[in-house]
Amino acid sequence: MKAARLHARRDIRVEDVPEPSPGPGQVKLRNAFAGICGSDLHVYFEPELVGYGLAPHPLTGAMPPQILGHEFSGTVVELGAGVGSVRVGDRAAVYPTYSCGTCAACLAGQVNACRLIGFHGLTSDGGGMAEYTTVTADRLHVLPAEVDLRMGALVEPMAVAWHAVAKSRVRPGQAALIAGAGPIGLGLWFALRARGVERVLLSEPSAARREVARALGAVTVSPVTDDLPGAVASLTRGGGVDVAFDAAGVAPAFAAAVGSLVPGGRCVIVAMHERGLDFNPSLLVGGETELIGSLAYLPGDFVAVIAAMAAGHYHAEGWIEVAPIDDVVAAIGRLSQGQAMKILIEVA
Amino acid sequence: MKAARLHARRDIRVEDVPEPSPGPGQVKLRNAFAGICGSDLHVYFEPELVGYGLAPHPLTGAMPPQILGHEFSGTVVELGAGVGSVRVGDRAAVYPTYSCGTCAACLAGQVNACRLIGFHGLTSDGGGMAEYTTVTADRLHVLPAEVDLRMGALVEPMAVAWHAVAKSRVRPGQAALIAGAGPIGLGLWFALRARGVERVLLSEPSAARREVARALGAVTVSPVTDDLPGAVASLTRGGGVDVAFDAAGVAPAFAAAVGSLVPGGRCVIVAMHERGLDFNPSLLVGGETELIGSLAYLPGDFVAVIAAMAAGHYHAEGWIEVAPIDDVVAAIGRLSQGQAMKILIEVA
Numbered sequence: 001m002k003a004a005r006l007h008a009r010r011d012i013r014v015e016d017v018p019e020p021s022p023g024p025g026q027v028k029l030r031n032a033f034a035g036i037c038g039s040d041l042h043v044y045f046e047p048e049l050v051g052y053g054l055a056p057h058p059l060t061g062a063m064p065p066q067i068l069g070h071e072f073s074g075t076v077v078e079l080g081a082g083v084g085s086v087r088v089g090d091r092a093a094v095y096p097t098y099s100c101g102t103c104a105a106c107l108a109g110q111v112n113a114c115r116l117i118g119f120h121g122l123t124s125d126g127g128g129m130a131e132y133t134t135v136t137a138d139r140l141h142v143l144p145a146e147v148d149l150r151m152g153a154l155v156e157p158m159a160v161a162w163h164a165v166a167k168s169r170v171r172p173g174q175a176a177l178i179a180g181a182g183p184i185g186l187g188l189w190f191a192l193r194a195r196g197v198e199r200v201l202l203s204e205p206s207a208a209r210r211e212v213a214r215a216l217g218a219v220t221v222s223p224v225t226d227d228l229p230g231a232v233a234s235l236t237r238g239g240g241v242d243v244a245f246d247a248a249g250v251a252p253a254f255a256a257a258v259g260s261l262v263p264g265g266r267c268v269i270v271a272m273h274e275r276g277l278d279f280n281p282s283l284l285v286g287g288e289t290e291l292i293g294s295l296a297y298l299p300g301d302f303v304a305v306i307a308a309m310a311a312g313h314y315h316a317e318g319w320i321e322v323a324p325i326d327d328v329v330a331a332i333g334r335l336s337q338g339q340a341m342k343i344l345i346e347v348a
Numbered sequence: 349m350k351a352a353r354l355h356a357r358r359d360i361r362v363e364d365v366p367e368p369s370p371g372p373g374q375v376k377l378r379n380a381f382a383g384i385c386g387s388d389l390h391v392y393f394e395p396e397l398v399g400y401g402l403a404p405h406p407l408t409g410a411m412p413p414q415i416l417g418h419e420f421s422g423t424v425v426e427l428g429a430g431v432g433s434v435r436v437g438d439r440a441a442v443y444p445t446y447s448c449g450t451c452a453a454c455l456a457g458q459v460n461a462c463r464l465i466g467f468h469g470l471t472s473d474g475g476g477m478a479e480y481t482t483v484t485a486d487r488l489h490v491l492p493a494e495v496d497l498r499m500g501a502l503v504e505p506m507a508v509a510w511h512a513v514a515k516s517r518v519r520p521g522q523a524a525l526i527a528g529a530g531p532i533g534l535g536l537w538f539a540l541r542a543r544g545v546e547r548v549l550l551s552e553p554s555a556a557r558r559e560v561a562r563a564l565g566a567v568t569v570s571p572v573t574d575d576l577p578g579a580v581a582s583l584t585r586g587g588g589v590d591v592a593f594d595a596a597g598v599a600p601a602f603a604a605a606v607g608s609l610v611p612g613g614r615c616v617i618v619a620m621h622e623r624g625l626d627f628n629p630s631l632l633v634g635g636e637t638e639l640i641g642s643l644a645y646l647p648g649d650f651v652a653v654i655a656a657m658a659a660g661h662y663h664a665e666g667w668i669e670v671a672p673i674d675d676v677v678a679a680i681g682r683l684s685q686g687q688a689m690k691i692l693i694e695v696a
Contacts, residue, residue, distance in 0.1 A: 104588070104611055105610075105612070105635065110611050112636070113635050113636050239452045249630070254629055262452050262453075262456075263452055263453035263458050263461040264453070264456055264458050264461070269629045269630065270633070271629075271630075272630045272633065273628050275628065276626040276627055276628040277627060277628070277629070278624040279624055279625060279627040279629075280621050280623065280625070281602055281617045281619075281625070281641075282617065282619075282641075283641075284639060284640065285617055285641040286461065287641065288458060288460070288461050288515070288640075288641045290638055290640045290641065291629065291632060291638065292632065292636075292638045292639075293630075293631075293632030293633040293634070294636060295633050295634060295635075
């Protein structure tokens, strides 16, 4: 079968590999769409920074070459022995993470913070950027009729954002600021709206990204050329936002998010910052505000996102492109140059 | 009556001032003990930095000279018209803060974060460092027989720490790290123990302060000469602490507190940092940890601290000194030199 495999730094090959067969408890999926994620760019351009491929993954034993694609959807085509929870023909999004089950995080139910976390499609024996893959049946989240396979490939990144919104403890009727209108920033906007948070301001320096967000219905502001504090004040009648999200990973976005909070407000960090910044912890004291880290998702976030998708809260127009698997390297190039927001590889 | 009044920078005078008389709803207290707080040192040495005395306080109209003493206890000697909640002879701790009731924080019940907050004994018409003061009766927290007036003057700083422990959402049986063994650090230790948190590590670079804490029963570690990460690992069987407290206000203490957390752990900032530090917000992402600001206290914290004092959870041995009001300037000097942990001015 055809698969996109990462062999080494800047070396992805679309090549023929053996078709997998489902073992006991597994299903075989015919993959449909697989999104390219920021993590994919990291391992493609700087595998050494993330320690990619230096040793077999402690949970999966995987080594390069690695089939990519951890944000993906597909259709069940074969059941391994003992599988009764899904049927051939079911369309599904795949929950991709592996966790050890024994570290402090896992024992506390926080499997998303497992110290050995792995991903199907990043550190495992398969992935979504291949015609087929096999996974244990418990990883499948079957899609209802209202959610197509393209949307199914977006469940994973949208779950990252949904999880962050859950961590914020926001309530319907409150006000929110999102710093950064990339895929996760848009996911935060969808999730907030789906949860009854109507007053949401999206701050983004790129005019192109603001335009995409505006076309979806978002209220946007440039933190560079507009008056961001004024926009926050106007959204909140002179107060601050109840929750803010750093989905940009740069110092000005962090400062704007923390600085826009009302007393008691909470800022969720969902972006990765490449470098440190100057921060006075006492900034949190005067208003008793909070900083909360949010990482990936839990299975319940997949369930919630799929339900919200079925209810019509998510839209792919204007920010999702689809490319054939043979164009995966070109697609990575366009993403890394900021020429596209999100690209799904169509594998079937 | 005799009172210690701050006239200007480094100018406290113990002098004769008119004795106050209780208005309607007020009580007259014969003051007993009044603690000297870090805020007192700030307004004494650097009033310009905190804007002290530049304009009448917006809630109280107070201007220098100011009678000091906002951590204080006393005995009711006279009731103003309409007071029925307390009786002459009652011994009480005084809840000192003024809040506006109309800002976003006040409207959310977070009166401790009022943007105009004032203090009786810092920005008002009286304070604890005088023979008498008058306050509205609702400010009194009557002390039970088990709590003496010296302990009563400690209710306010101990409430600061109690509030921070409440903000941490710690549960009995969890593990905690306190960075900084000053009065608030010790207050955190008392509060954690009173709430059923037995595994508490106190990190403090000063050998003298560690000795004081050890004499109270605390497990201490030097972050400079001991192996702090090793001590945390030994306390938690190789994991991290569930909650940490930055009660030091310096970069190494902050880093140690955040760095000692278990996944999902929470670090409460209760200290004021004079300067910023280098911080990568992504540090909070990997373990989904949280930073929480904690400011002052709410009335319920006074109630809880007095109950815990009555139950025997607080001790004054080894860290509390008492000085006569005539020695207030000398006492401030000793505190600013680190020659004493906490000094109560005895006014009656």
